[in-house]
Amino acid sequence: MDNKLKKSLKFSVSIAVITFVLAAIFSVISNSVMSGVVWGIGLVIVLVIVFTGVVFDMLGIAATAASEPPFHAMAAEKIPGSKEAIIIVRNADRFASFCNDVIGDISGIVSGTASAVVVIQIANTLGHSDGSSVQITLSVILTSIVAALTVGGKAVGKFLAINSSTKIIFFAARVIAWIEANLKIKILSAATKNTRKSR
Template sequence: MNSQFKKSIKFSLSIAVITFVLAAIFSVVSTSILSDVIWIIGSIVVLIIVLIGVLFDMLGIASTAAAEAPFHAMAAEKVQGAKEAVIIIRNADKFASFCNDVIGDISGIVSGTASGMVVIQVSNLLGHADGSSFQITLSVIITSVIAALTVGGKALGKYAAINSSTKVIFFTGKVVHFIEKNLKIRLLPKSK
């Protein structure tokens, strides 16, 4: 096996493990939050999860669409976030995989599960038994709304990511710089 294939296998396995852990965390947190709140707060939590998925999908697309050149002069002048933007662009395949596949897909799955909990809460509030025609209709409506918001939001995010990729990645670079400098959490590989 060549070294590139081995690296690809290693990355795929590590991303699968990260996905498992993050999915478990997202699921536990959303379930524990939703189990103790009223349906309106639950709906807001579902919308936040959808927005997280849309945002990370946009970041992944922007990383593949952005050009590295505008950030070199900024990095030479030590503009905060420029060096991180270059690292993001140079690792666009991995960054996009993490943002789109890991966070984006987890958000989609968790928002579906969370919306199911909202349906149950609303049905119980209105005194409808599990499996009633009301609950099924409500489930279809809420699922359809969540799907429409997710797909529509991602379409809008893709437009912004492609047409403003430099701005999106520069902002992302600034956020990463802030987190790495102030919170001492390494998010990106070291630049070579």
């Protein structure tokens, strides 16, 4: 089997496992939080989840649209975040896969589940039982709103990602650099190894 194909399959399997674990964790957390709050706060949580998906989708696209030279110039001046930005761009396929496919898709699934919980909470508040026409109508309306915000938000995100890729990736890189320096969480450690091997 070709070496590149082996690496691709290995990465695909690891991403699938990570997605499974994160989806389970996020689903449990969201359901636990949603069950203990009023529907108004639940609706805000749904919007936050949708916004998270939109932002990560934008980051993934920006990584594939960005180029290295601007960050090399920053690295020469030892600007914080420039090295992380280079790593992101060099590993754009993996970074985009994680942002778009893992976080983006999980956000879509979790927002759908959370929306269903909000619908039930609103229906109960209005005194309507499960399966009532009011609950069905609420479900259709809320699902449509979430879908519209997701698609519309990603459309705007794509435009920004393509036209401001350098600024977006540099901002993300600075956030990652801060997290790695202050919280000691090595977000780009695996990517760093791959980058060093490819030099």
